[in-house]
Amino acid sequence: MAFLKHNGRTLCYRLLGDSAKPLILMAHPLGMTQGVWDDMLPSLLGKFRVLTWDLPGHGASAAWPAGSSRITPDDLAREALALADNAGVEQxxxxxxxxxxxxxQQLVSQHADRLLSATLTNTGAVIGTADAWNTRSANVLELGLQTMAVDIVPRWFGPNACEQQPALVEGWRVIMGRGDNRSYALLCEMLGRADFREQLGHHQVALALIGGTDDVATPPETLQALAQCSGAQEPVILEGIGHVPSVECPQKFSQMLIRNLV
Known part of the structure; x- marks a missing residue:
């Protein structure tokens, strides 16, 4: 692990691989950590240099500052750009x-010149509803992530993963429960506000979308709506996979990236 100070807050990241190879920046889901990419690294490092990092209050990255009551997609995109700059990479x-x-999506809409490509999985131009995210934010502040993780974590994975790997679910419950409650709550509120439906119509980025048939958080129709407003091709929907393909089918996901990006 390594650390970078950005806007007064410490980011935890890993930068692995040959500096002569193209760089991939990889951003993890809410409540998880950069560890979601671990099983993909052996395959990817033969072709790419890889940079992963922990979001605010997740993993070993510092919590969001107490004096700031709002996180925006641009805040997070600028963290990604700061990490790329620190790695000495323009694109x-x-x-x-x-x-x-x-x-x-924020990078595509506002910083397309920095991107060689974007592969977005299990996401949407709009995810859920503002009411649902604000309710989760309030519940996290009241109950804490350790309590909330009991019900949230099983929703990340398809039935096959939950049945065949019960320790996987329990392990991620522990990891989520160690996160910073306030940072998580602010990120929930950010997701309740985020709406990219009118921001992705004019870009030149090679954009690929991937989802899972068993994803209850961002089901296939959410990916299809994102494709329509962003001009991306039809999403690839992985059979029997839930919300986190890097954990449920890392080899398949790695092969898809290598095939699409090399």
Missing amino acids: FHFVGTSIGGVIG
């Missing part, structure tokens, strides 16, 4: 899942 491939895909 990069971007991969993001869930809230990571929201970061990707």
Whole structure:
């Protein structure tokens, strides 16, 4: 792990691989950590340099500052750009899942010149409803992530993963429960406000969308709506996969990226 100070807050990241290879920045889902990419690294590092990082209050990244009561997609996109700048890279491939895909949409809409491509998975131009996200934010502040993780984490994975790997669910419950409640709540509120339906119509970024048949958070129709407003091709929907393909089918996901980006 390594650390970078950005706007007074410490970001935890990993930068792996040969500096001569193209860089991929990878952004994880809400409530998880950069560890979601671990099983993909052996395959990707043969072709790419890889940079992963923890979102605010997740993993080993510092919580969102107490003096700020709002997080925006642009705040998170600028963290990604700061990490790319620190790596000495002008352009990069971007991969993001869930809230990571929201970061990707912000980069596509406002910083397309920095992108070689964007692969967005299990996300949407709009995800859920503002009321639902604001309710979750309030519940997290009242109950805490450790309590909330009991019901949230099983929703991340398809039935096959939950049945065949019960330790997987329990492990991610522990990880989510260690996050910063306030940072998570602010990110929920951000997702309730985020709406990219009118922002993605004019870009030149090579954009690929991936989802899962068993994703209850961002089902296939959410990806299809994103394709329509962004001009992307029809999403690839993975059979039997839930919200986090990098964990449920890392080899298949790695092969898709290598095939699409090399």
